[in-house]
Amino acid sequence: MRMLVRYSVSGAAMASALLCSPALAQSGETPEEPTPQSGIGDIIVTAQRVAENSQDTPLPIDVIQPEELVQQNVLRAEDLSRISPSLSAASGGGPxxxxxxxxxxxxTVNAYSDPAISFNYDGVYLGRPTSTSGVFYDLERVEVLKGPQGTLYGRNATAGAINVIPNRPRLGETSGNFTLGYGNYDWLTGQAALNVPVGDHVAVRAAGSVARRNAFQSDGTGNQKEYGGRLQVYGEPTADLDLRVAFDFAHQGGAGSSGFYLGAVNPTFGPTGFAGYDFVPTGFPVDQGLLDPASNALLAQRFIPQLGRAGAVVDGQPFNNNDYWGITAELNYNTEAGTLTVQPAYREASLEYAFNGVFRQGYTQEEDRQTSMEVRWAGDLGDSVDYLIGGMYFDESISANARYNQQTLSPYQDFSSQTESWAGFGKVTVRPVEGLSLTAAGRYTSDKKDFAGTSNVYILFCGNPAPPQDFCPNLPFVPLASTEEELQAFYAANGIPITPVPLFVLPPFAGGSQTAPFVLRSPIVIDSGLDNNKFTYRLAAQYDLSRRNMVYASFETGYHAGGFSFARGAETYEPETIKAYTIGSKNRFFDNILQVNVEAFLWKYKNQQFSQFGYDLGDPPSTVFLTRNIGNSTIKGVDLDVELLATENTLLSANIQYLDTEYDSFVYFAPNQGLPPNTSCPFAPTTQTTPGGSTINVFRIDCSGNTAFNSPKWSFNLNGQQTIPLGDHKAVVQGGTRYRSSSFSTADYLPYLRSEAAFVSYASLTLAKEDDSLFVTFYVNNIEDNQRLITGTTNSAGLISASAEQPRTYGIRVGGKF
Known part of the structure; x- marks a missing residue:
């Protein structure tokens, strides 16, 4: 549990907390304001769809306070991984x-599938991982729920949920706050909020945010141009009825980082033939982007066997031009029998973005629309039984076109997808004796999904790809053509045929050639549907040893729906499931001076979905990005969260996670194009049979027994805060560090693609008035300038394109409130 606020000591309030007011979540029921108390203060959460003290909630949950979001410059969803030890988040290209x-x-970062983590903004599930930006301002808190969410929250998810909860309007209060920041990379940030009453029963709250930053990388990529706004109207026409309507919008510009070249992978040969792969580091700094002249000079030297030539460059400019908006309403009606909550919502996203990585340029244009409705009834049966029942409807439509230029091939995709999901859920808690609570919750979900589209894959060859090597020194690379017609016209003008049949497999009398270049056009047409129905449930027991000490145990199941791939013979994949066993204890000692929460967990992960570049099962096969169900894993560990109010003005905290993961089975297939795959996992050549009866040569790769992706064995955050009273003013000194041990993010488990262990520390000094009405903060993040490797992928020229975490940043913030 993350709690860096308290009620009794004004000095413990971080100056950046001036951004928000401590409004309680109005979800189902609104508890009374907490009574001022000494020691560490309580935090109200809505992780079980009712408002309750986080220390009384038998769930593994990280609660991130607004001041931490500001301290760590959290502006996009991936920034949350700098705060929560259990969470790994990274940009997957574009938004x-x-x-x-x-x-x-x-x-999976395309529109073919659902995310494994449920992202909920203001109580509304967001279906696309592209729509999680532009919401991190004027927040009450962020909740990171760890483990399957198979009962109460949004769509089902195997990994967990992220709940972003804005501040709500407050009746009878005229208030406002602002903060402005400036730092290196010309990083300008600003946030403001204004709360205005309209009579006795209505209040309006408006908030906005802007962030602009120069590029993190030398090629001008990794810059930021974002802004957003939110308007809410809240009314209480009667003591038993309240209604809130919220509208928000956001724009994302700038460009994602292009990446950097980590090194080159070269096949080596000995007297008996192939002898292995040799990794040669480039020595390039992480801020030397792929479009940098020095990076392109290295790429241009690389010989690409399939094309029989060198000279490739990365010249496709990345950019973001993405707009989001949504509207939601929330109605709560209190009766003697219980509380009715109704929340309809509608959201749209209009996306156009380009990115690099292993691509000369990847490009997507997409329109997303989603409609949802959730209805809940919360009540009790006397003093010993609480219950909640509800239902949810979710409808999403997506239309998109995309292209992914990889120098040697480029698919042109045009598709649409439709998802309709119904769910009914319920929870009942029984207290048979004093101190003991027994909870049972369940959810039945019906997902109906349809996908239709065409992907025309154009693959360039210099004659025969097999030895002896063909050479085509003047063969044009796949151009940055925005349409198929442009690409076809380009190669027609160069006298290079485009054919649906590989010419090197045909004899000369049939039009084939062993030496002349050609473009293979491989059409992939998908028109498929999925119906997934699943019942998931949770059983939990909680025993209160005292008013401030409790133990709990739970068992919960989770489910993540199947999806689609542009892959013939592998158009769909099945749902994955998880079973989670948890025991834990939440405690306060010494009159709220010390808080100790501990959790032990065991997860059994089945039918795991895995995305990769590989062959589909077409005749002939195409290299595509597809998702398959590849195996099972066992995940276990311990979380320990400790907070100590060492003195009236000194707050210390530690959040520690130990994780032990193992893939019980993990088998996937890679194309056999002559040379063995570059992996540390055992492999063997084999074949796959296409629906048409042909055979495809592949390698069967078995990574069973390895650790799971993005799962460092040790993760911890250490934080300290000291308040120094200065008469009518105060100084607040804060510092801390986070540590992640080494981990892998790719399925080849190569040592040079391991993310090495690293410390990342921060510090700040805040000078403020005693009543927090004005403040100035000086800060530095990532003091060590450790940029831990996030991921790396080998391109067609044998160069590893990698990405890393943010560099050292520092600056100043000023703000105030009234």
């Missing part, structure tokens, strides 16, 4: 975010 919790997640 997409890839999430993992304790080694469970998925790296």
């Amino acid at each position: 997409t975010t890839v999430f993992f919790v304790r080694g469970v997640g998925n790296s």
